[in-house]
Amino acid sequence: MKIADIGGEFALIKRLTRKACADPVVVKGVGDDCAVLKYTDISYLLVTVDMMVENDHFTLEWHSPYQIGYKLMEANVSDIIAMGGTPHWAFLSIALTPATEVEFMDEFYRGLYASAESHGVHLIGGDTTHGAIMVVNLALLGAVEHDALRLRSMAVPGDLICVTGTLGRSEAGLRLLKQGLRESSVNSHLQPRCRRVWEGRIIAHFCHAMIDVSDGLGSEVRHICEESGTGACIDWEKIPLLPETVAAAAKVSADAHDFALYGGEDFELVFTIAPENIDALRDQFSDFTVVGEILPAEEGIYLMRDGQRQDVKKGFDHFA
């Protein structure tokens, strides 16, 4: 039976993994950006892993080795930040091909360290092996104070849905590259930058649920709703887009809103917040946009566009 036949990537994960865990140390296992473990008197331990495969998450034709290393670290740090946490210790597994040169590895590590050092992360272990294609995996550990932990399941009907920065940039860059248009805006795809640790910590102080944008706004809001047992309305017109993202979408005959909703790897933060806390957050951090509202479950999950209710399509799925 094909994986698509049972409903794709997320259905497969549901089929194979066990949400319940009998270990009392495990606060949260499968089903959030990180696993959460009991740690010190004041903090939890956070653990996340991310694998990137050549010709799938990166290509040696477009990406420099520096960018591959940088992107791998940012993707993982983003998961820790989305829990309200601070990243600390990283472990790299890497499969190199017979063609991999030493200079390539020097540059890959330079990118990896550049991102790591900007977030205070120490690379303290790993596994080096080889294969027919290049594959990299990072395991990243971090910590979060007990009262700063933010889960996907913490959204409450009435919360406003907010997103940091702008969306659709990575998908726009990918589409341009696929058409051979190597403009400066493709850097959002080649070397995405996640939010800073301090930003996540401030947002966590005011928000309810939080998640990072790795598969598009639509997919992330869906995850929040599933885990929180809520519905949601996303206001199509309010989705924050850069003019260059809109221009790139026009060039490839697409809609930039779709890049934002269904494209991957923007590594922004989506969070839900009680309306009365918005102003206090904005006093300390203002680079975010209100894009919707958390609703009771029975109202469903939908887009509101020109006064019309539309379905939120499924996000990127490796196996759909």
Place this chain on the structure above:
Amino acid sequence: MKIADIGGEFALIKRLTRKACADPVVVKGVGDDCAVLKYTDISYLLVTVDMMVENDHFTLEWHSPYQIGYKLMEANVSDIIAMGGTPHWAFLSIALTPATEVEFMDEFYRGLYASAESHGVHLIGGDTTHGAIMVVNLALLGAVEHDALRLRSMAVPGDLICVTGTLGRSEAGLRLLKQGLRESSVNSHLQPRCRRVWEGRIIAHFCHAMIDVSDGLGSEVRHICEESGTGACIDWEKIPLLPETVAAAAKVSADAHDFALYGGEDFELVFTIAPENIDALRDQFSDFTVVGEILPAEEGIYLMRDGQRQDVKKGFDHFA
């Protein structure tokens, strides 16, 4: 420049990674079976990662999906046990190919869980993606009491070098498979079994240095000597071999001692122990053989065979 030109896998790791780590939480970073982090008042946190790539660490022609899952977990648990620790929480990253079927994944997870449950490990997170070949990576966390931690660097001249069980079985199985000889003994390659947690804990109580056998006895003794600043003598005649390993070696015109010294993935334990502690250990655990002695650094690292001193060749190297 090719990786082989700078000296292969271990030279590359030395070039790229930084042994020193300014973070006071990091007790031991790069350079042992696991990284070691400060954790509770009585224990350290252990972290290890292992990547297995299709057609390199396994092949779909020989390995069942159950065996791939089982082997991945055993390889990682072995690293925790070799520190004197107890494994707890695992995180799976997996790249599937377009051809991967749901039934394959069911079996892979059944093997992974079978090993995990036998060691008390909980699988609590991961990343599922796809690629042109199948790649699996496990990150495994465990813990060890402060006084039970055993590092590669803890060997002392005068220690006896011991190894659990028998060696060369995995390499013998691999060689038979390569010649199309699918005998029962190939299971040591297809589904290797690491030592049990209680065995590692008892050995740790009595030994100085410990390491698991993933690249052959020669390579592991070399690692201990490098980290401990010692030399070593391995007694060729005393290397423990099963009759079936000797028979397999004969069939493929090789020497079973070489399988033990330079073959991979036996997942036995090599440890060094003061001679006066051997009997006390044997009272509680006896499945080990004395194969040599730790010497002062100036005596070098060598094999003693028929009264003749021989060099210990380098072990398996992905890039040599």
